[in-house]
Amino acid sequence: MLDLRQLQINFQDFLLEKKSVIENEIVENRLSIYHQAYYLRLQEALQQDFKVLTQMLGRDEFNQFTRNFIVKYPSHFRSIRWYGKKLSEFMGENSLPEYLIEMAEFEWLLTESFDAADSVTMTIEDIALIPAQRWSELTFAVHPSLRRMACHWNTIPVWLSYQEEDFSLESQRNISTCIVWRSQYEVQFCALTVDESYMLEMMINGNNFGEICAALCKYIDVNEVATHAAANLKKFISFDLLIRVDIK
Amino acid sequence: MVDTLGFGLGLRAEHYNAILEECPPLDWLEIITENYLVPGGKPLYYLDKIRDRYPLVMHGVSLSLGSTDALDWDHLKQVKALASRIEPAWISDHLCWTGVNGINLHDLLPLPYTHEAINHVVAQINQVQEFLGRQILIENVSSYVAYKQSEMTEWEFLSEIAKRADCLILLDVNNIYVSSYNHKLNPYQYLDGIDRNRVQQIHLAGHSNQGDYIIDTHDSPVIQPVWDLYAEAIKRFGAVSTMIERDANIPDLNELINELNHARSISDKMLKEKSVA
Numbered sequence: 001m002l003d004l005r006q007l008q009i010n011f012q013d014f015l016l017e018k019k020s021v022i023e024n025e026i027v028e029n030r031l032s033i034y035h036q037a038y039y040l041r042l043q044e045a046l047q048q049d050f051k052v053l054t055q056m057l058g059r060d061e062f063n064q065f066t067r068n069f070i071v072k073y074p075s076h077f078r079s080i081r082w083y084g085k086k087l088s089e090f091m092g093e094n095s096l097p098e099y100l101i102e103m104a105e106f107e108w109l110l111t112e113s114f115d116a117a118d119s120v121t122m123t124i125e126d127i128a129l130i131p132a133q134r135w136s137e138l139t140f141a142v143h144p145s146l147r148r149m150a151c152h153w154n155t156i157p158v159w160l161s162y163q164e165e166d167f168s169l170e171s172q173r174n175i176s177t178c179i180v181w182r183s184q185y186e187v188q189f190c191a192l193t194v195d196e197s198y199m200l201e202m203m204i205n206g207n208n209f210g211e212i213c214a215a216l217c218k219y220i221d222v223n224e225v226a227t228h229a230a231a232n233l234k235k236f237i238s239f240d241l242l243i244r245v246d247i248k
Numbered sequence: 249m250v251d252t253l254g255f256g257l258g259l260r261a262e263h264y265n266a267i268l269e270e271c272p273p274l275d276w277l278e279i280i281t282e283n284y285l286v287p288g289g290k291p292l293y294y295l296d297k298i299r300d301r302y303p304l305v306m307h308g309v310s311l312s313l314g315s316t317d318a319l320d321w322d323h324l325k326q327v328k329a330l331a332s333r334i335e336p337a338w339i340s341d342h343l344c345w346t347g348v349n350g351i352n353l354h355d356l357l358p359l360p361y362t363h364e365a366i367n368h369v370v371a372q373i374n375q376v377q378e379f380l381g382r383q384i385l386i387e388n389v390s391s392y393v394a395y396k397q398s399e400m401t402e403w404e405f406l407s408e409i410a411k412r413a414d415c416l417i418l419l420d421v422n423n424i425y426v427s428s429y430n431h432k433l434n435p436y437q438y439l440d441g442i443d444r445n446r447v448q449q450i451h452l453a454g455h456s457n458q459g460d461y462i463i464d465t466h467d468s469p470v471i472q473p474v475w476d477l478y479a480e481a482i483k484r485f486g487a488v489s490t491m492i493e494r495d496a497n498i499p500d501l502n503e504l505i506n507e508l509n510h511a512r513s514i515s516d517k518m519l520k521e522k523s524v525a
């Protein structure tokens with residue numbers, strides 16, 4: 001008699017399509033039910049997380065592709081919620097078109113942001129109280145749901161047009177920085193301008209407002225840089241991207 | 249054992265708003281534990297709001313009590329943290345295994361009904377109960393295969409584990425029906441084999457009959473033979489917290505509440521008959 005561990009290894013190997021002798025251990029052979037359900041369950045979870053990618057590839061091709069993914073990367077997660085984490089990486093390994101990989105990355109960031117940690121956000125009043133001469137010392141903390149992504153394709157417009165069931169917009173090259181975050185429990189996203197993206201990155205890196213203004217001079221005239229940076233800051237606050245301001 | 253909570257439903261995201269807006273007549277709700285082991289966002293927001301209004305119980309799908317892998321302590325810590333957040337009336341998981349060598353197959357796989365498996369599962373449940381500081385409930389799963397090496401019936405296996413680990417039972421009446429159908433056993437004999445003093449909760453659900461066998465799909469209403477079996481269960485075990493699981497083709501909340509009211513009326517009737525007798 002096989003011991004319990006060996007029995008489980010054999011059963012699992014059968015599901016993972018490795019060489020297995022589990023059939024010998026079974027009375028009525030309905031193992032195929034478990035086999036089918038295994039792939040179907042994971043494929044359905046991936047379809048949920050990558051809705052637009054599924055449509056772009058077509059369901060049959062998506063299922064074919066994700067089947068290979070499931071064979072190569074069995075889940076090590078307690079919750080099926082995280083299973084799609086490596087899908088875009090696997091697409092890269094299999095040389096799928098870049099614009100599809102980028103869509104997969106974007107859709108995964110939407111899921112990450114959806115249930116990332118909560119935080120109170122800061123308001124315009126929080127900075128209105130700070131005397132002007134101390135602004136240069138301000139540092140900022142961003143919302144834990146914020147994700148950034150360097151886009152090389154028109155991924156957001158394509159994703160949006162699929163929401164409208166308009167499948168005519170073709171993927172095209174378009175360089176931008178996209179951010180995904182949550183505001184009031186709803187996931188948001190947008191593309192940033194070059195200076196906004198640079199400023200946000202400096203904020204995340206802990207640079208203070210003075211350092212940010214100095215650095216932004218490479219994009220903005222020195223006489224306007226402080227006003228411009230303050231406008232960006234207000235925009236970030238109104239987006240609920242920032243949770244705290246500190247004076248160092 | 250905790251006193252009966254009455255009649256509940258599985259909490260599904262599709263019903264979050266209806267539950268908060270309509271405050272439907274539900275005695276309690278069961279959550280899938282893993283769906284709320286996330287840092288924040290909507291799932292926990294709704295969970296906290298709903299907890300303010302309804303008693304909750306936690307139902308896990310990945311403790312993998314029967315796996316020969318060591319228990320996942322990181323996962324258990326998260327379960328414990330969620331339990332202290334929402335103070336569930338109880339915590340349950342399945343009498344099954346979900347993978348080995350660190351892999352999760354995301355399915356509730358059957359165990360062989362052997363003394364070796366009993367020893368193993370009892371030791372695992374002991375560790376879990378000690379860590380959580382409370383008794384847990386274990387649920388019988390639907391199965392499609394049986395192992396040649398089994399040394400006893402499923403109900404003997406379940407009862408012996410519950411007794412030796414001193415844990416409680418979440419009796420899934422639909423799963424009893426499904427497994428009995430698939431393995432050509434008598435579901436009423438199954439009920440006979442269960443210690444009434446350990447049955448804390450009952451699950452009801454629909455399934456899909458493929459002719460030769462039944463698959464436990466939770467995608468349709470409870471069928472009459474399962475209602476009949478439920479009536480027998482109440483007759484034997486008395487008033488037990490009962491809920492309906494629906495995981496696919498999820499209908500309006502009201503439709504499920506109507507179905508739950510049917511369970512309520514069957515239970516009332518059986519308890520009345522019992523008290524007269």
Ligand SMILES: [Fe+2]
Nearest residue numbers: 387420451493
């Ligand atoms: Fe169940």
